[in-house]
Amino acid sequence: MKIVTDPYDPEVGYKLPKISTKILTVSHDHFDHNYIRGLNSYQQLIFGDTGSFSNAGIKIKGYASWHDNEKGNLRGPNTIYTYEINKIKICHLGDLGHELSPEDVKAIGKVDVLMIPVGGFFTINSEEVMNTIKEINPKIVVPMHYGTEESRPVFEDTLAPVEDFTSKIQQQGWKIEKGGLLTLTKEKLNKLKDKTVFVLDYK
Template sequence: MKLTWFGHACFLIEHQDIRILTDPFDSSVGYKVPNVSVDIVTESHQHFDHNAHHLLKGDFQLIKELGEYSFKKLRIKGVKSFHDEAGGSRRGTNIVFVFEFSDWTVAHLGDLGHVLNPQQVEQIGQVNVLLIPVGGTFTVGPEEAKKIVEHLQPNVVVPMHYKTKYIKFDLRPVEDFLKLFTNVKRLSESAFELTEEVKSHRAVVYVPSI
């Protein structure tokens, strides 16, 4: 399993000859627009910093609605959630995408704005890798994100959607989230690979560079 973080909520997930790009952004966000070829693009909601699939090249399957999808041996599940704590009345709905490979499960929480309820936790299921927003303002902040980690109990946690020197939004820094955890791995690159060994771990936080 290989993941590459392009910034914000955008990741390239590569496994079993399948390439998935999550929540592509446009250049106004502050990061470089990804220049990659992929099989699938998912968009958790239709805000400009998460839905810029029109800037991508090549042919791909676009998934931006709730439901269940399949591609080769991959199963994708969209779980309904909200962009705020008010049932979506302020910022609309959000889709949590769960990518179920034969041997790995990755959950991308998009711009989740609230702590998950028991039904959502059950729908998401057992997760190996959790890609979770932590910057607050438009999503859950560090404290709420920690509660979500405790509920889902993933092997690996990758924070996203937080303040960096590139981003133009007023978000909290990742350090506010990291101080809530004891096992943190700061990486020197934006891309990293996960082996079967990490499945014996619990809530190890990986922080890729950008």
């Protein structure tokens, strides 16, 4: 089973591989997250929708949020998605622009893997990132939406590099790992001793 979330327009500086997927989710309608025509095919599209969905045993829930801290007045709505697969729960925050309320955190529930934007400017800032991780309390964090050499021609220096985030969270005792593929099982998660940040290769 394959899930794709927030496919990006190649104009952001990265080549989008030609792939097919069973499920496609889009957190918000911006060009760097909504390039659905870049996929070969998909069977189910969840485009900013909230509520509960299921497909082949995978449970998906969408939660309303905002792309900014002014209730969408600056950048519009954003949808947080959780995916439950083989007893593992993954939370993708999209381009979250504000801290979550206690009610939001309670609704999302226990999370194993948190995908969170860490580059700031368009999304939550550095302090809000750390607070959000603390509130959700995942075992693994996958940072996203940060600045790279490839993205600089489009976003210039608005997005902070991932190293700003990893150096800060490492000081709080988190282990940093890097690689092109993160493979998980519930058994592996249960045996995980250190809270871990996994930085995925983007090339």
